Amino acid sequence: MSINDRSEGAFNEEVKNVTTSRSKWHVPASIVSKRTINPIRETVHKMNAKPNPDKALISLALGDPTHFGNFKIHENCIDAVIKQLQSYKANGYPPAIGCEEARKAVAKKFSTEEAPLTSRDVVIGSGASDALNIAIGALCNEGQNILLPRPGFSLYQTISKSKGIEDRYYNLLPDRNWEIDLDQLVTLIDDKTVCIVINNPSNPCGSNFSRHHLELILQVCETYKLVIISDEIYEDMVFGSTKFYPIASLTKSVPILKISGLAKRYLVPGWRVGWILIYDQNGVLDEIRSALLSLSNLILGSNSLIQYSIPDILFNTPNEFYEDTINKLERNASISASILSKIRGLHVIVPQGAMYMMVGINIKEFKDIKDDLEFTEKLLEEESVMCLPGRCFHYPDYVRIVFTPPPEKLEEAYNRIREFCIRHHI
Numbered sequence: 001m002s003i004n005d006r007s008e009g010a011f012n013e014e015v016k017n018v019t020t021s022r023s024k025w026h027v028p029a030s031i032v033s034k035r036t037i038n039p040i041r042e043t044v045h046k047m048n049a050k051p052n053p054d055k056a057l058i059s060l061a062l063g064d065p066t067h068f069g070n071f072k073i074h075e076n077c078i079d080a081v082i083k084q085l086q087s088y089k090a091n092g093y094p095p096a097i098g099c100e101e102a103r104k105a106v107a108k109k110f111s112t113e114e115a116p117l118t119s120r121d122v123v124i125g126s127g128a129s130d131a132l133n134i135a136i137g138a139l140c141n142e143g144q145n146i147l148l149p150r151p152g153f154s155l156y157q158t159i160s161k162s163k164g165i166e167d168r169y170y171n172l173l174p175d176r177n178w179e180i181d182l183d184q185l186v187t188l189i190d191d192k193t194v195c196i197v198i199n200n201p202s203n204p205c206g207s208n209f210s211r212h213h214l215e216l217i218l219q220v221c222e223t224y225k226l227v228i229i230s231d232e233i234y235e236d237m238v239f240g241s242t243k244f245y246p247i248a249s250l251t252k253s254v255p256i257l258k259i260s261g262l263a264k265r266y267l268v269p270g271w272r273v274g275w276i277l278i279y280d281q282n283g284v285l286d287e288i289r290s291a292l293l294s295l296s297n298l299i300l301g302s303n304s305l306i307q308y309s310i311p312d313i314l315f316n317t318p319n320e321f322y323e324d325t326i327n328k329l330e331r332n333a334s335i336s337a338s339i340l341s342k343i344r345g346l347h348v349i350v351p352q353g354a355m356y357m358m359v360g361i362n363i364k365e366f367k368d369i370k371d372d373l374e375f376t377e378k379l380l381e382e383e384s385v386m387c388l389p390g391r392c393f394h395y396p397d398y399v400r401i402v403f404t405p406p407p408e409k410l411e412e413a414y415n416r417i418r419e420f421c422i423r424h425h426i
């Protein structure tokens with residue numbers, strides 16, 4: 001008799017004979033979920049501190065430029081989305097790899113003479129994070145290894161480890177504006193090394209590589225035949241006379257998957273649209289193109305409303321909007337560097353771009369602080385200022401500061417940090 005035809009009682013009788021391993025509920029979490037670890041969440045979770053109730057909390061920890069309300073999106077972006085909403089044409093599923101209109105617009109916007117693109121070279125993802133996940137997943141297998149920056153954005157580790165890919169860390173040199181230590185980098189490479197992730201301009205360092213340094217990185221990748229995943233989500237967000245160079249514009253032979261998106265440049269991280277640009281003039285990545293397409297199917301495509309708005313967002317947002325954003329960031333960077341560099345016990349590396357800076361703590365100069373974690377915990381407890389300890393980025397004895405709050409909030413936070421350091425200095 002089939003199970004469908006049995007009475008409930010008869011079925012329960014038979015269940016008694018089920019093997020013991022299936023006679024009790026036992027639902028363990030998957031291996032992949034257990035190895036998917038976000039070091040920032042882990043560290044913050046372990047932090048044993050609450051803000052001082054007598055002082056308003058100022059967070060210098062959030063990499064979300066919209067948080068304080070001083071970095072607003074341009075009205076053109078709002079109009080672009082309203083137009084799509086009213087068209088009734090952007091409510092369906094887009095193709096998994098992205099709608100043609102968006103891919104075409106992205107290709108046109110980021111094509112250069114040296115590195116031309118067509119819509120075929122664009123994969124749209126749900127934010128740069130999804131683009132990174134797809135790119136790493138398309139290239140690497142369990143048991144192979146990937147080269148990641150130290151200090152670096154922790155999502156690279158999270159994605160790699162969750163896929164069973166070994167993460168190996170190349171050092172960035174604080175005394176050289178966080179350039180890569182290329183001598184140490186080459187010692188990490190072996191037969192199982194698939195690719196290198198670079199992040200320029202950098203979170204958490206706020207650095208921007210020179211053309212010369214990018215050319216040296218390309219030479220190493222050419223020699224060892226390493227594919228580059230270049231996370232350029234902060235592209236063009238650089239200060240003063242420094243110039244940003246997309247690494248793909250400097251090579252005709254090294255294959256590059258560039259990661260970027262709307263989040264930072266257009267101040268809309270919550271809209272969740274990013275992309276992968278495939279720069280491959282010699283067909284080295286032919287198989288990877290199909291792999292990217294396969295993996296983009298996992299989420300059936302990113303937000304269609306925003307995708308269809310991309311042509312308007314990219315081509316009709318006035319330049320003054322970016323200039324204004326960069327000027328505000330530059331002003332905040334300069335306030336941050338000038339105040340913090342005068343505080344005894346701290347060591348500042350002046351940021352050249354993005355929204356971040358790493359500040360070194362000369363631990364030996366503090367009488368009752370043993371490391372970066374204790375520094376951030378005590379700072380929160382005593383002064384209600386929240387920063388992330390360097391260990392979130394594999395870099396102890398530093399803290400990362402996000403300098404997007406309004407200048408008066410930044411100054412208030414830095415005054416409190418000064419008082420804190422004076423109190424704890426030897």
Ligand SMILES: Cc1ncc(COP(=O)(O)O)c(C=O)c1O
Nearest residue numbers: 063127128129153203261263274
């Ligand atoms: C270096 C870097 N890459 C990628 C991302 C993720 O971007 P998205 O919000 O588009 O997923 C971030 C976000 O902070 C970042 O700092």
